Amino acid sequence: MRPCLSIITVVYNNVKDIERTMLSVLEQSYPNIQYIVIDGLSTDGTLEIINQYKDRIAMIVSEKDNGIYDAMNKGLALATGDYVLFMNSGDEIYSPDTVEKVFVSSPDADIYYGETEMYDENWVSLGRRRHRSPDRLTFKSFRYGMSVSHQAIYIRRSITSPYDLQYALSADIDWILRSLKKAKRIVNTNRYVAKYMVGGMSKKKHRQSLVERFRIFTKHYGLLPNLFNHIFIAANLALYYLRHGRTND
DSSP states (O other): OOOOEEEEEEESSOTTTHHHHHHHHHTOSOSOEEEEEEEOOOOSSHHHHHHHTGGGOSEEEEOOOSSHHHHHHHHHHHOOSSEEEEOOTTOEESSTTHHHHHHHSSSSOSEEEEEEEEEOTTOOEEEEOSSOOOSSOOGGGGGGSOOSOGGGEEEEGGGOOOOOTTOSSOHHHHHHHHHHHHOSOEEEEEEEEEEEEOOSHHHHTHHHHHHHHHHHHHHHHOHHHHHHHHHHHHHHHHHHHHHHSOOOO
């Protein structure tokens, strides 16, 4: 029996990118997908594009929300699949056979993960993320930064919980860490599984995002270990910037 994957797309006024994201889901070769689209009451034509594909989407919600993580919680509450994956507007599943290959990589994991390729706003590839995926993912893997992107992790729905809305920009990190603590079997698919468009609110409000991340890592790892880890992070970031001239996640 093939597990059911609930894929959730959250969008608000992104008529430029929504169709590309949706097609990356709808064109998957894997047959057992529940696709949920949560729209924040868009006014730019986004909803009209979504509705063009309504016969192929399990659920469409279009209403005002209290931010991206509130919208993601709505999707999570509607999901009934064995696993959940968030693929928000602007991002893509890597290729049409990606979900198929994720699930054949190893049976019955609590978490599957892979690598992410970064793209700019003109959809030009920037290569792999600075934080490459670890060979073996554990709860401790995030202590030096977000080692797996949100779009590249498939989590068994039964070990997930709602996003903590006290974090406006980085609740996804806390959400993944809480799931990692509960996971007994974590599988590296050893492949690219997602394409991520850089930018978003965490880049526009970078300082607030960093403060939130520090709070989250302190909560999960402790204050003193987190302080030492951030010294290491700062040194690595400076070295990376000197070598590459960019600091994409």
